[in-house]
Amino acid sequence: MTTATLSPGVGPLLREWRQRAGVSQLELALRADSSARHISFIETGKSRPSQEMVLRLAEHLDVPMRERNALLVAAGHAPYYPESSLDSPGLDVLRLGIDRLLTGYEPFPALVVDGTYQVWAANSGIGMLMADVAPWLLEPPMNAMRITLHPEGLAPRILNFREWRGHLLDQMRRQLALLRSRPLRELYEEVSGYPLPPGGEERAGESSRLALPMVIRHDGRRLSFLSTIATFNTPVDVTVSELAMETFLPADPETAAYLRQAG
Structure with a gap:
């Protein structure tokens, strides 16, 4: 010693x-x-x-x-875990695998984000939901939290926006309790300060007995989704350890039928 x-x-x-x-x-x-x-x-x-x-x-x-x-x-040692850039050739195989997973999940929405919610990849199901989002929010680098919570993003169409916003902000606070990430802190301060759009006060119904759904108005229809998040098991790269795939499972038969028909 x-x-x-x-x-x-x-x-x-x-x-x-x-x-x-x-x-x-x-x-x-x-x-x-x-x-x-x-x-x-x-x-x-x-x-x-x-x-x-x-x-x-x-x-x-x-x-x-x-x-x-x-x-x-x-402690006076060099970092042990590498941190690859998202466009690193070393991640080619990973990107190919993720693209296959995202495509395989269609017509249901799915996307991959990094540790600060920048969108790394998304499928056509996500693209469908972006129809009324302000173009500037869809310019690279896209950020899932900004797209969801900004008044010019999905926020005005999320019928239970106040519930869903609370869920997302709680999620970010839990991350900030574990990570000393200035970019994540700055993002939280930004999106938590967005003004609330009119409405969005609906409470989730039957499906909330399983998990809180995101209920959104799209093309004159009411769609309801349950969100799941998957991460990589035993990663050895910082970037890969912070990637997360979020998939949106239809929370009712009507949403599933519409997506299959639209897809």
Whole structure:
């Protein structure tokens, strides 16, 4: 065990993650095959954790991949996980697989977003719902939160907008509790400040017994969707770890029939 002065930040950061997880020093030590004394020394700066120890503790505390790199840097180590750009040739196979999944889900809407809700890919079902969205919101880089919550986006057509808006903002707040992401914080402050469009006060009906649906008016019809989100299992790249595929499942037979006919 070394006793060199630790780079500022890593001890308090690890303690914050441990407390957030509701885990005692002893319990974390048992999980990480260490000792409570060693964990205490790390948190107080008396011991400089190795790269392996930082990664082990982060794993047992379910620290997001981007924050694991931040812990390593704070401990004086190089980042461990690479961060690819979305247009990197190394992600070609991934992009092809995602395109196949999105196409296979048609005619139901589906899209893929990154950690700040920029739209990475979408299928024709999503395109159908964008018919009345202001063109400037559809210019790259498109952002799913802006498109949904802006008064010139989907917001005026979402019949239970106040419910759906509350769900989305809660989702972003949960992410911000885990990530020190300035872009995500700025996005939250922006979209939470959008004025509310008239209406949108409808309450979800029968389908809300399963999950909160998004009820939207489209082409004179009332469509209802249940949203599911899928992420990649055991990613080893920061970018891939933050990608999420959101699919919209018809919440009633009428919506399913309309989409199949329109598709």
